[in-house]
Amino acid sequence: MIASVAATSRDAGDVFVALADPTRRKMIEQLSVLGPVTITQLTEVFPISRQAVTKHLDTLSDAGLVDTERRGRERIVTFRPEPLHEAIDWVAAIEARWDRRLAALAQFLAAEANDRQPSTEPTQEGISS
Amino acid sequence: MTATMQDTIERTIVLPVSRDRAWAAVTTPQQISQWFQHRWEFDLAPGAPIHFDFGEWGIHRGRVETVEPMDRVVYRWTHGDDADRSIPIDQVPSTLMEFRLENEGDGTRLTVVESGFANLPAELRDDSLRNNTQGWDEQMGNIQKFFETA
Secondary structure, eight states, rough: OOOOOOOOTOOHHHHHHHHHHHHHHHHHHHHHHSSSHHHHHHHSSSSSSHHHHHHHHHHHTTTTTTEEEEEEEEEEEEEEHHHHHHHHHHHHHHHHHHHHHHHHHHHHHHHHOOOOOOOOOOOOOOOOO | OOOOOSSSSEEEEEEOHHHHHHHHHOOOOHHHHHHSEEEEEESSTOOOOEEOGGGGEEEEEEEEEEEETTTTTEEEEEEOOOTTSSSSSGSSSSEEEEEEEEEEEEEEEEEEEOOOOGGGHHHHHTTTTTOOOOOOHHHHHHHHHHHHHH
């Protein structure tokens, strides 16, 4: 294991930025399959310049999704999945907030329907999950 | 792998009301203010400004982006500190919320898509979670209550 220093400044949003680019998503997929690789090996997999690979890796590193470690003349890149979980938690929290709002909307509409037409509404059939 | 993860969240609910009733609920300032539990003031026209009063979270600007009657409406709202009104709204961090309606059985399916989180500055994302202490249990309770009422 490469010792990883916790990057306290990063947050879930950096992960979204990192994942917004298709090349970086492919890079993460490759890294998760290949395990630790050198930047040279990554450059062989991707049809882009070493400079471009390095730039994408910097973005992934800002998001905490990769560690890079110098070994001799090479740099070894290792995938770190943990920030993905933080991002998933963050998304879940936003979703929960919308669920609360939508439940409030449903209650608002139900209350209004009850006020207007207490007993003449047809039964609500055919409403599935 | 979550390689398809985007900066978008999507939620959906089937409301036991007609399409035009659902449309009114998501496009009439007075109605949307009631269930959203924050005050919205706007005219329903593309480009029209929106005034949001989020209580202790402050006053925010927004804009009506798209209006497709009975089908789809898109609103923009700003995040974080939006006190300086001399800054154009396009230069203030914001997200888009889209409300989409479809017929489903006797009711109407409402789908909400909020997008643009990747563009929010880091400190705002934490802020946007502050109001998020209630959990799923309460949600499920609300939904249950709704179906018992409906």
